[in-house]
Amino acid sequence: MALVLTTTLELAAVTTILLLLLSTPLAWWLARSRCWWKEIVGAAGALPLVLPPTVIGFYVLIALGPESPLMALLAPFGIETLAFTFTGLVVGSLFYSLPFAVQPLRTAFEAVGDRPLEIAATMGATPLDRFVTVALPLSRRGFLSAAILVFAHTVGEFGVVLMIGGNIPGKTEVLSTRIYQLVESLQFGEAHRIAAVLVAFSFIALLALLLVERRIASPHP
Amino acid sequence: MSISIDLDGRIAGFRLSVAFEVPSQGIVAIIGPSGSGKTSLLRALAGLERIAGTIRIDGEIWQDDRTFVPPERRRVGYVFQGGGLLPHLTVSANLDYAQRRAPPGPVEREQIVERAGIGHLLGRRPPTLSGGEAQRASMARALLAQPRLLLMDEPLAALDADARQSMLHWLETLLAELALPTFYVTHDEAEAARLAYRTIRLAGGRMAA
Numbered sequence: 001m002a003l004v005l006t007t008t009l010e011l012a013a014v015t016t017i018l019l020l021l022l023s024t025p026l027a028w029w030l031a032r033s034r035c036w037w038k039e040i041v042g043a044a045g046a047l048p049l050v051l052p053p054t055v056i057g058f059y060v061l062i063a064l065g066p067e068s069p070l071m072a073l074l075a076p077f078g079i080e081t082l083a084f085t086f087t088g089l090v091v092g093s094l095f096y097s098l099p100f101a102v103q104p105l106r107t108a109f110e111a112v113g114d115r116p117l118e119i120a121a122t123m124g125a126t127p128l129d130r131f132v133t134v135a136l137p138l139s140r141r142g143f144l145s146a147a148i149l150v151f152a153h154t155v156g157e158f159g160v161v162l163m164i165g166g167n168i169p170g171k172t173e174v175l176s177t178r179i180y181q182l183v184e185s186l187q188f189g190e191a192h193r194i195a196a197v198l199v200a201f202s203f204i205a206l207l208a209l210l211l212v213e214r215r216i217a218s219p220h221p
Numbered sequence: 222m223s224i225s226i227d228l229d230g231r232i233a234g235f236r237l238s239v240a241f242e243v244p245s246q247g248i249v250a251i252i253g254p255s256g257s258g259k260t261s262l263l264r265a266l267a268g269l270e271r272i273a274g275t276i277r278i279d280g281e282i283w284q285d286d287r288t289f290v291p292p293e294r295r296r297v298g299y300v301f302q303g304g305g306l307l308p309h310l311t312v313s314a315n316l317d318y319a320q321r322r323a324p325p326g327p328v329e330r331e332q333i334v335e336r337a338g339i340g341h342l343l344g345r346r347p348p349t350l351s352g353g354e355a356q357r358a359s360m361a362r363a364l365l366a367q368p369r370l371l372l373m374d375e376p377l378a379a380l381d382a383d384a385r386q387s388m389l390h391w392l393e394t395l396l397a398e399l400a401l402p403t404f405y406v407t408h409d410e411a412e413a414a415r416l417a418y419r420t421i422r423l424a425g426g427r428m429a430a
Contacts, residue, residue: 116307118269121292122299123366124322129293133318137309 008174012154015093019101019150027105046099057163060092084166092164093154100149108142144212152205222279224402228265230273237261237272237426243419245279245402250413253423259406263372267299268292298368300376304355306347312358313343319365326367336395337361352379371403
């Protein structure tokens with residue numbers, strides 16, 4: 001049980017950190033760009049919201065399998081496949097949880113508006129300086145929302161994890177797939193305990209999110 | 222030494238067409254009704270909008286067909302309409318923000334804080350300030366940027382009559398001492414007449430007679 005919990009939390013933590021880093025430039029571009037085609041990119045990034053997890057899992061599994069052109073690029077480094085590995089799980093989770101990071105960040109960046117960035121520009125701040133010293137601090141609650149959503153969503157994911165990870169004990173088994181395993185072997189008591197932990201965790205995560213959003217809405221942050 | 226402006230272009234469907242040259246010292250008032258292009262002209266001078274044409278300050282080209290100096294390199298002090306403080310920073314941190322990015326210059330922090338009467342406000346955040354307090358802090362911040370050109374967009378508009386009179390007196394003395402070239406946008410004829418040596422009238426994006 002401890003190993004499954006560790007794998008689950010490790011997967012959620014790594015996914016959250018990587019996704020916040022990767023989503024920030026994308027969300028900033030979506031919030032600030034005037035390109036007519038930015039919504040095409042936005043819609044593509046939001047696809048995991050509506051796609052069945054098995055579809056995402058299937059394509060990521062193909063992309064990370066030994067026959068894929070992507071893996072051919074990694075072959076010189078001794079990597080033949082990432083399917084059924086922890087790294088593969090992280091890659092799948094990044095795709096699956098992408099909109100849960102991009103949407104709150106985009107909303108937060110849009111809420112910053114032009115005025116504070118213009119004030120900073122007239123004080124001599126370069127575009128990067130303005131992003132770091134004005135946009136990021138004014139969007140900090142968007143980052144908090146994104147982190148809570150991605151972490152909770154990754155802890156709760158099942159379909160993608162099962163497709164890519166194969167539920168290998170000690171390697172790619174996480175809490176959600178352990179419940180599935182326990183129910184299949186009719187161990188309802190243990191399944192109950194893990195399920196209850198996930199219900200409590202999800203409730204706390206959502207409560208935290210609502211509290212963060214309520215503070216965003218308050219006029220004096 | 223002069224400021225030469227020759228702009229003729231559209232911005233968000235609005236056409237601004239102005240051409241004039243003024244000495245680079247003292248206060249020029251820009252006056253006109255709402256929607257006449259006063260703020261657009263200030264924004265073009267600050268580099269916040271690009272309107273086709275030429276802007277030259279003391280022989281240096283800020284904008285022409287080939288050149289566009291970005292706002293962070295123009296060294297303007299901009300007092301925005303309704304205040305121009307960064308909302309996540311205290312008044313003191315707002316002043317620091319300008320000071321750290323400014324070249325050495327004649328405006329001293331202690332002196333300007335005292336003159337603006339904002340010493341007791343340094344630890345406060347912008348949302349907790351009154352209109353007059355925010356505007357005084359915003360002016361101090363703009364001056365601490367050691368600007369070559371000061372742009373003020375209706376700095377007294379949010380104030381009541383008493384506060385307006387006392388601020389006007391304060392501004393008059395301060396701007397006369399600093400002798401900075403200043404473009405001062407206002408609706409108020411009396412304010413323009415009291416502060417400025419020249420008034421430029423705008424109507425519908427054009428200079429009116």
